[in-house]
Amino acid sequence: MRNLIPVKFISLFCLFISLNAFSQEPIISVDVTKPVAPVQPTMWGIFFEDINFAADGGIYAELVKNRSFEFLKPLMGWKIMKPDTTSGVLILNQSETNPSNPRYARISIAPGEPSFGLSNEGFRGMGIRQGVTYHFSILARQKGKSKLKMRIELVNPQGAVIGSSSLLPDSESWKRCQVSFEATATEKKAKLNIWFEGEGDLDLDMISLFPGDTWKNRPGGLRADLVQLLADLKPGFIRFPGGCIVEGRELETRYQWKKTIGNIDDRKLIINRWNTEFKRRDTPDYFQSFGMGFFEYFQLAEDLGAEPLPILSCGLACQYNTAEAVPLDQLDPYIQDALDLIEFANGPADSKWGKMRTQMGHPMPFNLKMIGVGNEQWGPQYIERYTVFAKAITEKYPFVKIVSSAGPAPNGKNFEYASAELKKLNAQIVDEHYYAKPEWFLENATRYDKYDRNSYKVFAGEYAAHGAKTGNPVSHNHWECALSEAAFMTGLERNAAVVQLCSYAPLFAHVDGWQWTPDLIWFDNLQSFGTVNYYVQKLFSNNKGTEVLPMLMDTKPLTGQEGVYGSATWDQNSHEIILKLVNSKSEPQPVKVVLKGTKKLVKIAKMITLQSDSLSTFNSLEHPRLLVPVENEVVLKGETVDQVLAGYSFTVIKIKQE
Numbered sequence: 095m096r097n098l099i100p101v102k103f104i105s106l107f108c109l110f111i112s113l114n115a116f117s118q119e120p121i122i123s124v125d126v127t128k129p130v131a132p133v134q135p136t137m138w139g140i141f142f143e144d145i146n147f148a149a150d151g152g153i154y155a156e157l158v159k160n161r162s163f164e165f166l167k168p169l170m171g172w173k174i175m176k177p178d179t180t181s182g183v184l185i186l187n188q189s190e191t192n193p194s195n196p197r198y199a200r201i202s203i204a205p206g207e208p209s210f211g212l213s214n215e216g217f218r219g220m221g222i223r224q225g226v227t228y229h230f231s232i233l234a235r236q237k238g239k240s241k242l243k244m245r246i247e248l249v250n251p252q253g254a255v256i257g258s259s260s261l262l263p264d265s266e267s268w269k270r271c272q273v274s275f276e277a278t279a280t281e282k283k284a285k286l287n288i289w290f291e292g293e294g295d296l297d298l299d300m301i302s303l304f305p306g307d308t309w310k311n312r313p314g315g316l317r318a319d320l321v322q323l324l325a326d327l328k329p330g331f332i333r334f335p336g337g338c339i340v341e342g343r344e345l346e347t348r349y350q351w352k353k354t355i356g357n358i359d360d361r362k363l364i365i366n367r368w369n370t371e372f373k374r375r376d377t378p379d380y381f382q383s384f385g386m387g388f389f390e391y392f393q394l395a396e397d398l399g400a401e402p403l404p405i406l407s408c409g410l411a412c413q414y415n416t417a418e419a420v421p422l423d424q425l426d427p428y429i430q431d432a433l434d435l436i437e438f439a440n441g442p443a444d445s446k447w448g449k450m451r452t453q454m455g456h457p458m459p460f461n462l463k464m465i466g467v468g469n470e471q472w473g474p475q476y477i478e479r480y481t482v483f484a485k486a487i488t489e490k491y492p493f494v495k496i497v498s499s500a501g502p503a504p505n506g507k508n509f510e511y512a513s514a515e516l517k518k519l520n521a522q523i524v525d526e527h528y529y530a531k532p533e534w535f536l537e538n539a540t541r542y543d544k545y546d547r548n549s550y551k552v553f554a555g556e557y558a559a560h561g562a563k564t565g566n567p568v569s570h571n572h573w574e575c576a577l578s579e580a581a582f583m584t585g586l587e588r589n590a591a592v593v594q595l596c597s598y599a600p601l602f603a604h605v606d607g608w609q610w611t612p613d614l615i616w617f618d619n620l621q622s623f624g625t626v627n628y629y630v631q632k633l634f635s636n637n638k639g640t641e642v643l644p645m646l647m648d649t650k651p652l653t654g655q656e657g658v659y660g661s662a663t664w665d666q667n668s669h670e671i672i673l674k675l676v677n678s679k680s681e682p683q684p685v686k687v688v689l690k691g692t693k694k695l696v697k698i699a700k701m702i703t704l705q706s707d708s709l710s711t712f713n714s715l716e717h718p719r720l721l722v723p724v725e726n727e728v729v730l731k732g733e734t735v736d737q738v739l740a741g742y743s744f745t746v747i748k749i750k751q752e
C-alpha cells in the first residue's frame with residue numbers, strides 16, 4: 095500500500111515553504127504620501143575638464159594640431175615635406191604687435207624650385223568621413239609680388255589622397271582665406287598635406303580644418319557625436335572648465351576665462367596642465383588652444399538645457415604642484431574676474447562684458463545662477479581666499495550661489511577642517527570629491543544619511559569607483575565599478591535634501607590621448623561610446639523624478655540588506671513612481687515592493703535593467719553596446735511589485751499612476 099500523506103500535512107508544508115520564501119524576500123515599502131525632499135533639477139549633471147584630449151583633440155572639432163605655431167616647439171605636429179632645395183619654412187615672432195598669437199610661418203620658394211609642403215598629423219591622426227564637407231581656412235599674406243599657391247590634400251596612412259582642393263591667397267596684408275571640399279573616403283588616421291607652388295614668400299597663421307557636420311552645423315564648432323552623448327544624459331548642469339586646469343600648475347598657467355573669449359585668433363594658447371603630469375602617460379603635444387572657451391561652454395550648457403557652473407581660480411595654484419598663492423591683499427584682479435564673468439553671462443548688452451557676449455552673437459543672457467570659487471583646494475589658504483571671494487560676489491550678486499571646495503578627499507584632516515570652517519561661514523554648496531575602490535562606494539551608500547539638513551548643500555562634484563587596473567585602459571570602466579556607483583547613487587538620491595548636484599569624473603577620454611582612467615565616455619577620431627558607468631549615470635539622470643519618497647525595509651533605508659540598495663522618487667510631471675534597485679550580489683534576489691498611499695496604478699509598469707553576470711564586463715570601441723540598459727515590463731499585483739532582481743543588476747521600475 096502506498097504511503098499517503100494527509101492533506102493537512104501537505105498544507106502545513108506549503109505554508110512552511112511560503113513562509114520560508116517570504117522570510118528571504120525583503121519586503122520594501124514606498125509611501126507615496128510622504129515625500130521627503132524635492133529632487134533638484136540640477137541633481138545629475140556633467141563635469142567637463144580638458145583632460146584626456148577632451149577639448150582639443152576631442153569635442154572641439156578642429157582637426158589641425160598646433161594651428162598657430164604656438165606650441166613650445168613651433169613645428170610640433172607639423173612635418174616639412176622638402177625636396178633637396180633651398181626652399182623652407184621660417185618661424186617668425188611678432189610679439190610686439192600680436193602678444194596673444196605672436197608666431198607665424200613664412201614659406202619661401204626660390205625661383206625654379208619645385209613645390210614644398212607642410213603636413214599636419216592632427217590629434218593622433220585626423221578622423222575623416224566620406225561624403226562630409228571639410229572647411230579649410232588660413233590667415234595668409236603674400237609678400238611683395240609673390241603668388242604662392244596652395245594645394246590642400248587629405249591623405250590616408252598609405253599616402254592616397256582622400257580629398258583635395260587648392261587656394262591662392264590674394265592679399266599682401268593678413269587675410270583669412272578659405273576653401274571647402276568633400277572627402278572621398280573614410281579614414282581614422284588621415285593627415286593634412288599643404289603643398290606650396292610658385293615662387294616667393296607666403297606668411298601663414300591659424301591653419302584650420304573643420305568638418306561641416308559639427309553639432310548644430312556651427313562653423314568651427316563641436317563634434318556632434320560627443321555632444322549627442324552628453325545631450326542623451328539630459329544633464330541638469332555642466333561644471334567647467336575643470337578640475338586642476340582651473341588652478342594651473344603655477345598661477346601663470348591658471349585658466350583665465352577672459353583670454354578664452356572673442357576672436358579665436360587672439361585667444362592665447364597655453365600648455366595643458368595634464369601635458370606632462372603623469373610620466374607614464376606623457377602627452378607633450380597637449381595644449382589648450384581655447385577654441386573651446388567660455389562662450390562655447392555657456393553655449394553648450396544652453397544647448398544641453400543644463401545650468402552652467404563655471405569654476406574659477408581663487409588665487410591658489412594646484413596644491414599638488416607649486417601651491418603658489420596670491421597674497422591676500424593682491425586678490426582683487428581674481429575677484430574682479432569672477433564679478434566680470436557674472437556680467438559676461440548675465441549683464442545687459444550695454445554693460446562692458448554683456449556687450450562682449452552680444453558681439454559674440456548672444457544678446458540674451460546665459461542666466462548664470464552658480465559659480466565655483468577654486469577647484470579642489472584645501473587648508474587655511476583656501477578658506478581665507480574663499481571668504482574674500484564670497485563676500486564680494488554676494489554683495490554684488492546676492493542671487494548667485496557660490497560653490498566652495500572640501501578638498502580632494504571625502505574625509506581626513508583637510509576635509510574635516512574645510513567642512514567645519516565652511517559651516518561656520520554659512521557656505522551654500524560644498525564640492526566633495528571621491529575616487530575610491532568599489533567597496534568604498536558600497537560602504538558609503540549611507541554617507542549622507544547623517545548629514546545636517548540645516549547646513550550647506552553638497553555637490554558631489556567628482557566621483558568614480560577605481561577598481562583593479564588591467565592592461566586595457568577602457569577596461570577600467572568595468573561593471574564592478576559602475577554597479578558600486580549605482581548603489582552609492584541611491585544614497586545620493588535618497589539624500590536629495592542635502593545633495594543637490596552630482597557629476598562623475600572625468601568625462602571624456604581619447605583612446606590614444608588619455609592621461610587618466612576610468613572615464614565616462616571614450617572616443618577615437620571617428621567613433622565614441624558610453625561606458626557602463628555612462629549608462630548608470632543616464633538611468634539616474636533620465637529617471638530622476640521630482641521628489642524623494644521613503645523606501646524602507648523594516649523601517650530602515652535600503653542600504654545593502656541582502657546586498658540590495660534602493661531609492662524611490664515621485665515624478666510630478668509624468669505621474670510616475672520611480673524605483674531604483676541595485677543587487678550587488680551574484681545571486682538573484684527576490685524583492686517585494688509595497689506601494690502605500692497610491693491612487694489608481696497601471697497594471698503594467700516599465701522596467702529598465704542594466705545587468706551582467708560578470709563584474710569585469712566593459713564596453714569598448716569594438717563592442718560599444720555590450721552592456722546597455724534593456725527595457726521590459728513588470729506586471730503589478732495590485733499595489734505590489736514582486737520582482738526577482740538578477741545578480742549584479744541595476745533596475746529602474748517606473749509605475750504610472752492614472
Ligand code: AHR
Nearest residue numbers: 337338339469470599600
Ligand atoms: O578629474 C580629474 C582630476 O581629479 C581633476 O582635475 C581634479 O579636480 C581631481 O584631482
